[in-house]
Amino acid sequence: MTSKRVVVGIDGRPDCESAIRWGALEAAARGAALHLVHAFVWAELRVPLGPSEVAPGLRAQADQIVANAVELAQKFEPGVTVVGSRVDGFPSAVLLAESRTAELIVIGSRVTGRLLGLLVSSAGIELSAHAHCPVVVVRPTEDSLAGTYVVIGYDGSQPADAAVEFGLEYARRHEFPVRIVAVLDEDEDDDHDLLAGVRARTRDADLVEVTGHPSELLLEWSADAQLLVVGSRGRGGFAGLLLGSVSQTMLHQAACPVAVIPRAAIERPV
Secondary structure: OOOOEEEEEEOOOOOHHHHHHHHHHHHHHHOOEEEEEEEEHHHHHOOOOOOOOOOOOHHHHHHHHHHHHHHHHHHHOOOOOEEEEEEEOOHHHHHHHHHOOOOEEEEEOEEEEOOOEEEOOHHHHHHHHHOOOOEEEEOOOOHHHOOOEEEEEEOOOHHHHHHHHHHHHHHHHHOOOEEEEEEEOOOOOOHHHHHHHHHHHOOOOEEEEEEOOOHHHHHHHHOOEEEEEEEOOOOHHHOOOOOOHHHHHHHHHOOOOEEEEOHHHHHOOO
């Protein structure tokens, strides 16, 4: 069994299906195993876990969630090794621990209505900021809505450099063209060097230069994207990502899966 793992967080909700599908496809492309992890929070709340007159056993329900997810993943990618686990703990803590040895963490988001867009859980926000590997948030969607590009946000920061590498590798594996949104800072004198550096690394990518906030353009391009990739924090238009408006906009409103590269993922020993 391969030591490489793509981990998908599951909770039994219907919107997990898109995350399981995405994770299974990516595991196949990477030659990795797929690990489906259900965080069993009830054990932390000290409630009765066995069968009762009120409800069936909570552990039995959790085990059934895992079994159903494994069966679904095997249907999506029969050639991928699939492992399912029930782990006691809160989702953020469980998945943060898994991120220390995973290549990738995949979680789902929930549709809350046309006006509100998507709901990314607090665990998802915490993972996107602190995980030790890249995190992908997948929205519930139809296969027919899949886009044709990989879109990357770039501002010259270290997390953005990691986002470019992640996005380029994903695009190469899946044979997608790449679009890069390069965020320029009006108060900086080194933007020429910034753009020269990204052009040298991404000669086959479309490069669009933006001054100020890139949110509107990233959202527009996400409508025709297979994946949108950003770093967890940066400078210029990405300053405060996952703490301010840009992060909330991308994670909650992007029309495609969003990959975030946390700083801890960059600093993790190889």
